[in-house]
Amino acid sequence: MQINWEKELIPFHQAVEELKIKFKGIREEYVSMGIHSPIEFVMGRVKPVPSILQKAARKNIPEDQILKRMKDIAGIRIICQFVDDIYTVVKLIKQRNDLKVLGEKDYVREQKESGYRSYHIVIEYPIHTVSGPRHILVEIQIRTLSMNFWATIEHSLNYKYGGEIPTHIQKRLQRAAEASFLLDEEMSKIKDEIQEAQKAFAKKNTRNR
Numbered sequence: 022m023q024i025n026w027e028k029e030l031i032p033f034h035q036a037v038e039e040l041k042i043k044f045k046g047i048r049e050e051y052v053s054m055g056i057h058s059p060i061e062f063v064m065g066r067v068k069p070v071p072s073i074l075q076k077a078a079r080k081n082i083p084e085d086q087i088l089k090r091m092k093d094i095a096g097i098r099i100i101c102q103f104v105d106d107i108y109t110v111v112k113l114i115k116q117r118n119d120l121k122v123l124g125e126k127d128y129v130r131e132q133k134e135s136g137y138r139s140y141h142i143v144i145e146y147p148i149h150t151v152s153g154p155r156h157i158l159v160e161i162q163i164r165t166l167s168m169n170f171w172a173t174i175e176h177s178l179n180y181k182y183g184g185e186i187p188t189h190i191q192k193r194l195q196r197a198a199e200a201s202f203l204l205d206e207e208m209s210k211i212k213d214e215i216q217e218a219q220k221a222f223a224k225k226n227t228r229n230r
């Protein structure tokens with residue numbers, strides 16, 4: 022049976038849009054209280070159909086099972102300033118009663134061989150369609166600005182080289198991953214200093230408006 026992807030992906034778009042609003046709302050709450058927000062910014066996407074089909078082929082998922090089994094058709098990415106913020110966001114997600122956590126992977130503490138670091142949480146998110154309630158699988162990736170920079174670059178290189186990044190570039194990427202790790206570590210050490218400066222800067226900007 023031919024899948025009508027445009028129609029089938031509508032609930033996934035809805036889940037992504039709703040979750041984006043909710044996580045952005047958390048940031049706004051922190052900002053309005055004048056407290057450091059563990060969420061710097063939020064992005065979301067529905068995986069493009071060619072990528073869905075490629076991944077399904079790679080993972081041997083039959084086409085009629087893709088929508089139920091693929092965990093990251095709907096994806097949310099939460100970007101934080103500091104590594105500690107990642108764990109605060111994880112806690113905030115686990116406290117919510119509008120979603121159910123199905124699984125998590127801590128690639129922050131246990132980075133992948135490629136050098137990739139990020140915290141992944143797979144959730145089941147309920148949405149309401151005209152034909153009734155639906156539960157949508159969503160993968161939430163939580164990472165620092167530095168981890169995001171590295172992952173974005175590595176992702177483009179992977180795409181450019183069709184998954185076979187030349188060894189000399191892989192080595193550079195590994196060094197870049199170490200540099201990214203050190204950057205996160207150094208920033209964490211002066212976190213209080215940075216946060217005070219950011220608070221003062223935000224106050225100055227409000228006064229000048």
Ligand code: 0O2
Nearest residue numbers: 068072076092093126133135136137141171172173175176
């Ligand atoms: P895209 O284009 O970003 O969507 P699983 O079924 O959970 O065992 P899966 O789905 O591979 O296997 O889970 P995993 O390892 O948690 O990775 C899911 C997503 O994490 C990937 O989706 C990437 O977005 C990101 N990711 C994982 N490893 C790497 C990496 O080494 N480098 C980069 N840049 N991103 C990574 P997709 O579908 O591969 O890609």
